Amino acid sequence: MATPAVQVERPNYLNSTHGIRSWLLTTDHKRIALLYLMSVTFFFFIGGLFALLIRLELLTPAGDLVMADTYNKLFTMHGQIMVFFFLIPSIPAILGNFLVPMMVGAKDLAFPKINLLSWYIYIFAGGLMMYCIVTGGVDTGWTFYTPFSTAFSHTQVVMAALSIFINGFSSILTGLNFVVTIHRMRAPGLTWRRLPLFIWSHYAVSIIFLLGTPVLAITLLLVFFERAFNLGIFDPTRGGDPLLFQHLFWFYSHPAVYIMILPSMGVVSEIVPCFSRKRIFGYEFVAMSSIGIAVIGFLVWAHHMFVAGISLYAALIFSILSYLVAVPSAIKVFNWTATMYKGSISLDTPMLYALGFIGLFTIGGLTGLFLAALGVDVHVHDTYFVIAHFHYVMVGGAVMGYMGGLHFWWPKMTGRMYPEIWGKLAAVTIFLGFNLTFFPQFILGYLGMPRRYWEYPPEFQVWNVLSTAGASILAVGYLLPMVYMIWSLRYGKIAGDNPWGAAGLEWTTQSPPITSNFEVTPEVTWEAYNYDEIPAPEEVPVG
Amino acid sequence: MSEHIIPSKIYYIIWVTLMVFTVITAEVASVDLGPFNTAVALIIATFKATLVVLFFMHVKYTSEKMTKTVIMCAIFWLGLLLILSLADFATRATG
Amino acid sequence: MADTSALATQEHEHSDLQHHFADMEQQKEASTLGMWVFLGTEIMFFGGMFLAYLVYRLKYYNEFAAGSQSIDITLGTINTMVLICSSLTVALGVKAAQRGKRKLLIVLIILTLIFGLGFLGIKGIEWYQKYQEHHVPGISFNISDIQHAHPKTPLNPGHAQLYFSLYFALTGLHALHMIIGVGIFLALLWMAWKGRFGPDYYTPMEIGGLYWHFVDIVWIYLFPLLYLIDRKHIP
Numbered sequence: 001m002a003t004p005a006v007q008v009e010r011p012n013y014l015n016s017t018h019g020i021r022s023w024l025l026t027t028d029h030k031r032i033a034l035l036y037l038m039s040v041t042f043f044f045f046i047g048g049l050f051a052l053l054i055r056l057e058l059l060t061p062a063g064d065l066v067m068a069d070t071y072n073k074l075f076t077m078h079g080q081i082m083v084f085f086f087l088i089p090s091i092p093a094i095l096g097n098f099l100v101p102m103m104v105g106a107k108d109l110a111f112p113k114i115n116l117l118s119w120y121i122y123i124f125a126g127g128l129m130m131y132c133i134v135t136g137g138v139d140t141g142w143t144f145y146t147p148f149s150t151a152f153s154h155t156q157v158v159m160a161a162l163s164i165f166i167n168g169f170s171s172i173l174t175g176l177n178f179v180v181t182i183h184r185m186r187a188p189g190l191t192w193r194r195l196p197l198f199i200w201s202h203y204a205v206s207i208i209f210l211l212g213t214p215v216l217a218i219t220l221l222l223v224f225f226e227r228a229f230n231l232g233i234f235d236p237t238r239g240g241d242p243l244l245f246q247h248l249f250w251f252y253s254h255p256a257v258y259i260m261i262l263p264s265m266g267v268v269s270e271i272v273p274c275f276s277r278k279r280i281f282g283y284e285f286v287a288m289s290s291i292g293i294a295v296i297g298f299l300v301w302a303h304h305m306f307v308a309g310i311s312l313y314a315a316l317i318f319s320i321l322s323y324l325v326a327v328p329s330a331i332k333v334f335n336w337t338a339t340m341y342k343g344s345i346s347l348d349t350p351m352l353y354a355l356g357f358i359g360l361f362t363i364g365g366l367t368g369l370f371l372a373a374l375g376v377d378v379h380v381h382d383t384y385f386v387i388a389h390f391h392y393v394m395v396g397g398a399v400m401g402y403m404g405g406l407h408f409w410w411p412k413m414t415g416r417m418y419p420e421i422w423g424k425l426a427a428v429t430i431f432l433g434f435n436l437t438f439f440p441q442f443i444l445g446y447l448g449m450p451r452r453y454w455e456y457p458p459e460f461q462v463w464n465v466l467s468t469a470g471a472s473i474l475a476v477g478y479l480l481p482m483v484y485m486i487w488s489l490r491y492g493k494i495a496g497d498n499p500w501g502a503a504g505l506e507w508t509t510q511s512p513p514i515t516s517n518f519e520v521t522p523e524v525t526w527e528a529y530n531y532d533e534i535p536a537p538e539e540v541p542v543g
Numbered sequence: 544m545s546e547h548i549i550p551s552k553i554y555y556i557i558w559v560t561l562m563v564f565t566v567i568t569a570e571v572a573s574v575d576l577g578p579f580n581t582a583v584a585l586i587i588a589t590f591k592a593t594l595v596v597l598f599f600m601h602v603k604y605t606s607e608k609m610t611k612t613v614i615m616c617a618i619f620w621l622g623l624l625l626i627l628s629l630a631d632f633a634t635r636a637t638g
Numbered sequence: 639m640a641d642t643s644a645l646a647t648q649e650h651e652h653s654d655l656q657h658h659f660a661d662m663e664q665q666k667e668a669s670t671l672g673m674w675v676f677l678g679t680e681i682m683f684f685g686g687m688f689l690a691y692l693v694y695r696l697k698y699y700n701e702f703a704a705g706s707q708s709i710d711i712t713l714g715t716i717n718t719m720v721l722i723c724s725s726l727t728v729a730l731g732v733k734a735a736q737r738g739k740r741k742l743l744i745v746l747i748i749l750t751l752i753f754g755l756g757f758l759g760i761k762g763i764e765w766y767q768k769y770q771e772h773h774v775p776g777i778s779f780n781i782s783d784i785q786h787a788h789p790k791t792p793l794n795p796g797h798a799q800l801y802f803s804l805y806f807a808l809t810g811l812h813a814l815h816m817i818i819g820v821g822i823f824l825a826l827l828w829m830a831w832k833g834r835f836g837p838d839y840y841t842p843m844e845i846g847g848l849y850w851h852f853v854d855i856v857w858i859y860l861f862p863l864l865y866l867i868d869r870k871h872i873p
Contacts, residue, residue: 106658107657107658108658109658110658110668110672111668111672112656112658172676172679176672176675176676176679179671179675180668180671180672180675181668183609183671184664184667184668184671185658185659185664185668210675210678210679210682211616211617211620211678211679211682212682213679214679214680214682214683214685214686215624215682215683215685215686217683217686218683218684218685218686218687219686221811222686222687222690222807225803225807229775229776229806230775230776230777231775231803231806231807232775232796232799232800232803233690233800233803233804233807235796237796238796238797238799238800239694239697239698239794239796239797239800240694240800241632241693241694241697243631244689244690244693247628247631247689248686248689248690251624251628251686298620298623299623299627301627302627302631305631310631310635311630311631311634311635311636313630313631313634314630314631314634317627317630318627516657516658521660548733548736548737549733551730551733554726554729554730554733555726557726558722558723558725558726561722561725562719562722565715565718565719565722565861566715568861568862568866569711569714569715569865569866572711572862572865572866572869572870573869573870574870575870580866580868580870581867584862584866585859585862587862588858588859588861588862591858592855592858592859595725595851595854595855595858596851596855598729599725599726599728599729599847599851600847600848600851600852607667607670607671609671609674610670610671610674613671613674613675613677613678614674614678616678617677617678617679617681617682618681620681620682620685621681621682621685621688624682624685624686624689625685625688625689625692628689628693629692632693632696632697633696
C-alpha cells in the first residue's frame, strides 16, 4: 500500500550520512541502538537454535539425538547466549540507547564514544563466544559451578569465562552512561517526578549493572586464574569452598534477572497508559518500586543455594528476603491494572504484548514465591519447575516486553509502521506457543523430572512432547516479526511523528528523528503521562 | 564545583600524615594487642583512605552530593556482599 | 540556559566542548560523575576478592598468619610509601593543570610515573622472591621453610596455597590497575606537553587523578591485609 517513492524523505539520522564507516564509527546513540538490534537478534536466534535442539532431544525419553556430553553443552550454550548476549543487553542496549537521551530531552548520551565502545566490546565478546562454540563449547551449565568448571571440565571454560568477563564491561559502561545522562543531562523543567517510568526502570537497571556486574567479573577472573595459573581459590582439595564461588556468582546473577525484567517493566509502563489513554496509576509507587526491586534484588541471592550446603540460618534469612522482593513487583502489577480500569483500551500489538507480560509475569513471579519457600524448594530445586518459573518471567515477561517495546517504538525508530494484522497474529502465536511450551514444565517439575537431564523416565514423555510442540509454535511466532518488520522497512506505511498519540518527549520529534533529536532543547512544563491533554490518534494504524 | 584551588600546604600535610601512619601501622603490628591488632590495622587504613578521599580526591571541597552518594553506596553494597555472605559462612556447623 | 547567551557562545567556541553538552560546566560535571561511578564499580570488583580473603582468613587463620609473615614487610612498607608519594605528585599535578602551569605539571607527571614504575619494580622483586622460595601455588609449592619457622603450629600446605593464591591474585590485579594507571598518565603527559590544560579545561587530569588515588587506596588496604596479619610473635 505504501508508495515510498512519492514521499520526499526528510533528513533524519538514518539518511544523514552514508556508507559503512558512518555506521561502524558512529557515535549517534540511535545508530548504535540499531547496531545492537542486529547483533542481539543474531544471538537470539543462535540461542534459539540450541533451545530447539534441546527440545528435539527431549521428544523421546531415551537419549537418542545427541550424546550426553553434547546435551550438557546444548543447555550450557543456550543459557549463556540467551542470558548474556540476548536478554541482558536486549532492551537497555537497543531501546534504552535509542530512547534515554530522547526521553530526557538530550542530544545524545553523556559519553557517546563510550557507547560505541560498549557495542564493540559486546561484539568482541560475542566473537569469543562463537569461537568457543565452534571449538567444542562448554558443558558446565551457564552457572559455571566449581569445582567442575575449574578442575574437571575438559571444555572451553577459559574462553567462555573470558568472553562473559569482557561482555560485562559492555554492561558496566552502558549503566554508567545511563546514570550520568539521567543525572546531568535532563532538559530544563524535567524534574525527577516528570520522568517517564521507562527512565526510572533504566536508572534502576543501571544501578544493578554498576554494582553487580563487577562481582561477576571478579568471579570469572578467579575461575580463569584457577584454570590458567592453578591459583586454587575454589579447589576443595586445598581447602577451597565451592560455595564461595556460588555466593560470588549469585551475588551478580540474581540481580541479573532484575536486569532482565526491569527494562521490560519500563516498557509496559509506557505502553499501558498509552493504550488506556490514561495517566499511569500511582506514578510514585511504580517509580519507587523500580528502585526497590533493584535494591532488594541484591539481598536474595542465596535462594539459589538452599540445598547447596548453606547454613539453615542463612537459608531462613534469604527465604524471608525473597518474599520481600516480590512486593515491589506486585505493586507494579496492581498499578498497571488500576491504570487500565476505566481507561479507553485499544488492543494494538504493543498492548497485546503488554497484557501478555502482565499475566505471564504474574504466574512466573508467583511460582518464584513457591521456590522461595524452603520446604517446597527442597522438592523442586533443580527440576523443571525451576525452568518453567524462570522462563515464565524471562520469556513470558522480559521477552514479551521486548517485543512490545520494539513494536511500540518501531515507527519512531524507522519512520514506518509494521503491518498491524501480522503484528497481532505473531503476538497471539507467541503467547499460545509460549504457554504450551512451558506450562507442562511446571507439571514435569512437580512430578520430579530433573533439569539438565538428557534422558528421562517414559512417564514424563507426554508433557515433554507437548512442550516441544509448543516450542515449534513459539519459534514460528518469533520468526514472523523478523520477516514483517524487515518487510516494513521498505513497504510499511509511513508513520507520522506520533502514530499512537503517546506522551513523552520522544514522540514530539520527527519519525525517524534528526541526528540531534531536537531542533531546539525542549523546556518541559507538563507532567508525565498527560493523556488528558493528548488527543487519541485519528485512526488505528493498519498495515 | 571544585574550581576551588586548594593550598599546596594542605597536600604536604596530608602526605606527611599518610607517611607517618604507614610507619605506625607497620610498627604496631609487632605489638601484641591480641584480637585488636586487626581492628587497629584496619582503622588506620580507613583513616588513611579517608584522608586520600577527602583531600587528594577533593571530596571535602566539592558541593556535589552525587559524589558522596556514589561513594557511600559502593561501600554499603560491598558491606552487603560481605555481611550477608558471612551470614552463611559464620553460621555453619563446624567440621 | 539559552544557547544564544554571550557566555554560551564563548564556550561554544571552546575547542574541547563536545557537541552534545550545553556548556563546559555540564561536560566537566558529567565526566567527573562518570569517573566516580566507575570507581564505585571498582570497589565491587576488588570487593569480590576481599570476600574470598575474608572467608579463608577466618577459616585458616594459622596458615594466613604464617604466610603473611613470610612476605617482606620492609619492601611492603616502602612500596606503600612510594604510592603515597605518587598520590602527592598527582594531587599537586592536578592543581598545576588547573593553574595552567605547564612545566610544573610535566615534572609532576613524570615524578608520578617514576613512583608508579618504582612500585611495580619493587612488586616484581617481591614476586620473584616468592618464586625463589617456592611459595607460588602449583607443582613446586613448598612451605617447609614456613613450617620450620612455626614448629609448634601444624600448617596445612593446601590452606597455605589459598593464602598465596589470594596474595598473587590481589597484588596481581592491583598491579594491573597500576599499569593501566601508568598508561593513563603517559597519555596525560602527552596532553600536558601539548599545552592542553588550563583553568577552563583540566578535566582529564582531574579524572585521571581520581583513578590513581583509588588504586592507591586499594593498596592502603592490601598492605595490612596481606602483610600485617600477624607480626607479633617470633615463631
